[in-house]
Every structure is written in structure tokens, then in C-alpha cells.
Amino acid sequence: MINSKHFFLPLALFVLFLSISPSSAHNKSHNSSHSRKSYEGCFSKVYAFGDSYTDTGNCVLLGGLKSFVGSIFSHFGSVTNFKKSTNRQCDGRLVIDFLCETLSLPNLPPYKDTSSDFSHGANFAISGSTSLSMDFFIGNKLGHNLMWKGMPQSLLTQIDWFTKFQQQSSYKIEMEKALFWIGEMGLNDYARIDGSSISTQWLTQLTVAHVCKLMKTLLDSGGKYIVVQGLPPVGCLPLALSSTPSYDRDEMGCSASANLVTKIHNELLQAKLAEFRMQYSHCTIIYADYWSAYKTILMNPKKYQIEEPFKACCGCGCGEHNFNVHSLCGSPGTFACKDPSKYISWDGVHLTEAMHRHLANLFFHQESCQPSFDQLIRSKKGDQSSD
Template sequence: MASSLTSFSSQISLITTITAFFILSTLCSASPTTTKLQPHPFKRIYAFGDSFTDTGNTKSINGPSGFGHVSNPPYGSTFFHHPTNRYSDGRLVIDFVAQSLNLPFLPPYLKQKNASQGVNFAVAGSTAINHQFFVKHNLTLDITPQSIQTQLLWFNEFLESLGCSATETECKAADFEDSLFWVGEIGVNDYAYTVGSSIPDDMIRMLAISSFTGFLQALLEKGAKYVVVQGLPMSGCLPLAMSLAPETDRDEIGCVKSVNNQSYSHNAVLQSKLQDLRKQFPRAVITYVDYWNAYLTVMKNPAKYGFTERFRACCGSGEPYNFNVFATCGTPLASACKIPSQYINWDGVHLTEAMYKVVSDMFLKGSFSNPPFSYLLDKKQRQR
């Protein structure tokens, strides 16, 4: 009996081993096929924008001098575990975009050594309107002379370093066919610089969108084929806006109504201009990502996304929003919350890595991009 049981046990063991072998063989043989069916859609990313997209241009010889606090802890504490001159505790939307495309994090233009897989021209404090406009109207602290036009000049310099002239179209060395152009939100600073002035919002909106549209047109004329444009977020929900506006200026979710309306109106005009550009450049795919409504969706149901704090900044000082412009995050008087992932806002002006991850998923996988980002990827894949 014992002999029969031993024989039976041996047969079961042999069958199990053979079955496991065939399963592993099938999985191994299937892996290369799966990889081949999902090639990297883009070889590189070119990014532009302001502090929501800046991955390190702030901290440079030629960068703005007024934002030294971003080089101090606890900036970068969640993911990188040290400051990287990103305005967050970790990754930004552009970082999640790069990861989703199996590309490395983008090096900042002013410090880049290897731009073979992309480069980031975004710089904190940038405006859509040329800096001289603010100088002329005494509306600047002169800490951020860069605008979106500055970033276009940097881009032209970069192309020249590759051997392409600034006026050349279809620059082969830059390989625009395999490049994603990600244009982060820009324009919030234009409105912020004019707070308390006599310059009307309508003028800022007209000048900002005109300059920004000219920038996009320049990229498209150079041969950009795949362009993503972020709209403005709900700037009225930032602790900076909440602390400056009177409590009577609030909307249905508790944010500053006038500022959110300002961003909403800006986005409406921007989308109309993008539609004009689509008609002018029919070969290009221009995707608009709706930062405003993505932000609103989170604010209406924060618990769904893991947030317990909608308004207070994780890092800062002062009441009621843990924000004080004279004791901001990264300065000696400020301190950080223990669990940043429970907070939407990081430092009173910028978002936590957790919030950037949520909205990036909404842009890349959800319904907050028009046309959908999946459409852009599919279009790229079919043109390979």
C-alpha cells in the first residue's frame, strides 16, 4: 500500500512539474510578442510651461532668483527623497506622462547634459505675456523675466545645437515625428501679477492667449505633429487665492469664485483658438487637457481619490490655510504634514504628488482630454 501511494505521489509530482514547465514556457514565449505589440510610441518629449511643469530650470544661473526655498527640504520628500527643484513633494504631471510612455524624467533645459529623450523648457513664474509688459506697468518683482516666448527662444537655441536653423521646418535631428510636445498650463501668473492693478482681466486674457497661440503656431510651423495643451486649473482653490480674497467671494465648493471664473473664461477662449489651429494644421493632433474640470471633479468628491484635506496646504505656516507668503514651505518657519498624499495642495500654490497623479490619470486614461490622449497615441501608432 505504501509503495502504491509512493508511486501515485511520484506521478502527481511529475505531472505537476510538467504542467508548471508548460505554463512557464507559454508565458515566456508570449512575453516577446506582447512587447513587440506595444512599442514605445514616442522617443522623446519636449515640455513647456510654468512651475506646475518645471523640473529644475528655476535653480540655475540664469533662472529666477526669488524661489530659493524650492531647493530646501521638504520639497521632493515623497518620491525623490531630496529637493529636485520641483514645486511639489514629488513628481509632477509631466513626470507621470514620461513614465507612462516609458521615458526617463525630463532634464531641465538650463541644466541638461543629455537631451536624447527629451528636454523640459518650463520655468517657474513664467508668464504667457512678454515680461516687458509687466515692467512697463510696474507689475513685476523682476524675479521671473521668463515668458513662454523665452521658452521658444530656448527651444530655438536647442534646435541650433542639433544643427537646425531657427527657421528650419521638419528638423530631422529633432525628429518631430517621434516627439510629443507637452505644453503645461501657463497664464495663472499673468493674472496674479495684475492683482490690485487697474488692468482689466479681459486685457490680460486677450494678450496672454494671443502670445500663447503664437507660441503654439510657431511649434506647429516647425513640424510638431503631436501636441498636448493643458488648460488652467481651478486657481481659486489654491490657499494663496483663498487667503487673499474676502470670504464673501466664494463659489459652491468653497473656492474663490472670481478667480475660478477667471480661469474658466481663459480656458473657454483658449479652446476656441485651439480649434482654429486644428483647422490650420490638419496633419497635427492637438489635444486639450481639461485641468479645470479635472480639479473640480476631485474637489467635489475628495474622499474618492484618497484626500481628506481640500484647502489647507500640507507644507507652510499660518491659519486658516497653513499658508503665509512670508513663511512659505522650505523656509525655517514652515513645517510639513505627515501624510502629503491626503492633501490636494502642497505649499499653498502648487499641488502634492498625489494630486498630480490623480489629474495625470484623468488626462492620460480618463475623459478629461479632447480629443482623448488614447486617440493621439492611436494616431501615432498607425503612422509608424
């Protein structure tokens, strides 16, 4: 756990301390909502890809979740004002929801909800989605399903969906004016090869290559503004902490072995993004540094009113991390905590709405994007003024 240090402060420093206290942090958060108004009108459409950290309902509509997962959503009404019918694997909103709020757009509808209004974009992300194809996992007999039925859909499915949407949709996409959000992709691949003889290094190369394939598809189709999200420090989740020995810990108190995989993935992804920026110099491609944003919150939990950085809010009520892979949130005997805002993890695998809110603030209003999200907005405004 992270230890806080207490100091005796002279009066002047004490006054300074008060200026950055939680109540002041709340004011800063409140003030940041005013800065979001400057983003209004910059983008009228957003298109998103990714896994469960971005999915706003596709997996549910596909019938891809195990039956007990549905009861997770029954907790929503008691722990958040966000409607439980939105089918997110969270107690409320995701980063993609806060992105839409920042741009003053409605929540992004899942592609498979054919009754939705797609005039402001669509979400192609699928919970459990892998970068590698379904055939790869079937051929290698790699199941490892936690909350999903059968074999996973892949990023290739999302690319196919987007291509069909381009060809068949009655909505005008306007590629050069839309914002494309590529959420995290690869965690489900790494989870599925755990314990197998498949090389992690080989998988990293292939996983990043598939993300690059999606980027190239978007850029070659006229996309000009793209945000690519890196992987979070998955070793900090209750799932990893409960399945690795106590000596396997890094400076953050997380599983060092699990985090090493995501570090290597992120480094390769950033190197590839640099190549894309050179090749598509007229486009704005930014990296959402999930790792550094997550670490910022984890290393200073009190600033973000986090009291349980390594414990699941919804779980079995057992063990140090409130997590048991055989008794996942939503299954019989599990329950949700009273205040998810004090937790980083919702169910041991996914994050709470509060954590998504903190991450979104770091992405959109601070320095956790490279280049900054504000620079992307300035580029878009510059293009709008030249039209």
C-alpha cells in the same frame, strides 16, 4: 468644505459599494499601470513648456528662486521616494513626470542643465514664467513676486530656447514624431496684475495669443502631436482662499472671482484650439482639461484619499488654510505635514505629488483630455504603421 452623505444600504448595494471602495480604487490604479504599457514606444521624445507646474529645474538653474525656497526641497527625502535633487516646486513628481512614465521614458531634463542627456527630449518650462514679456511687467512696475527673484522669464524665452535647441543641438529632434506638451501658462500674468488698472479681458486675449504663438511655432516647424493644458481652478488654492472674503465662493467652495478669470481663459483657449485643428487638420491637438480634472478630484475627495482639499501641506501652521503669503513654505518657522498624499496643495500655490498623480491618471487614462489622450496615441500608432 465638502460634506459627505451617509446612506443605509441593503446588502447587495453594500457589496457594490465595496467594489468601488478605496482599496478597489487602489487596484484600479494598479491596473491602470498595466494599460500604460500600451503607450510604450509610441513616442521616443517629449518637449515641454510651461510654468512651475511643469518646470523640472530650469528656474533653479537660472538662480531665479528666492533663497528660502531651497529649503523646501529638504522636505522631499522625508515625504517621498523621489529624489530631492530634481528641483521641482512640489514634494515629488509633476504631471510631466507621470507622462514620461506613461510613455516609458526617463524623466525630462531641464534645458538649462547642459550636462543632461536630451536624447528623449527636453523641458523648457520655467517656474514663475509669464506669457507676456519681462519688459511689459517692468514698464508697468508690476512686481508681485512670491518665490521668484526679480522679474519673470516669459514664454518668449522658452520659444527662443527651443529655437536654439533646434539649431544647435546634436540630438535629432524629429518634430513630426515627437510629443509636445504645453503646460499651463497665464496664471503668473493674472497674479501680477491683481490690484492694478490693467484689464483682465485684455490680458486674457494677449495671454492666449502668446500660447497660440508657441503652438504655431511648433506646428510650422513640423510638430504633429501637441497637448495643450488649460488652467486649473486657481480659486481653489489656499493662496486665493486666504486672500478673498468668505462670501466670494462658488459651488466648489473656491474663490468665485479668481475662478471666473481662469474659466474665461480656458474658454477662449479651447476656441482657439478648434481653429488650429481646422487649419492643421493633419495634426493631433488635444486639450488637457485641467479644470474638470481638478474638479473631479475636489468634489469627491474620499475617492482619492484626500482629507485636506483646501489646506496647504507645507506652511506656517496658522489659519484655516495653513497659508500666509508673508511666511511661505521653506521660510523660517514653516514645516511640512506628515502625509502630503492626503492634501491637494503642497505649499498653497503648487500641488502635491499625489494630486499630480491623480490628474495624470485622469488625463492619460480617463476622459479629461479632449479628444482623449488615447486617441492621440491611436493617431500616432496609425502613423507609425504607415511609415
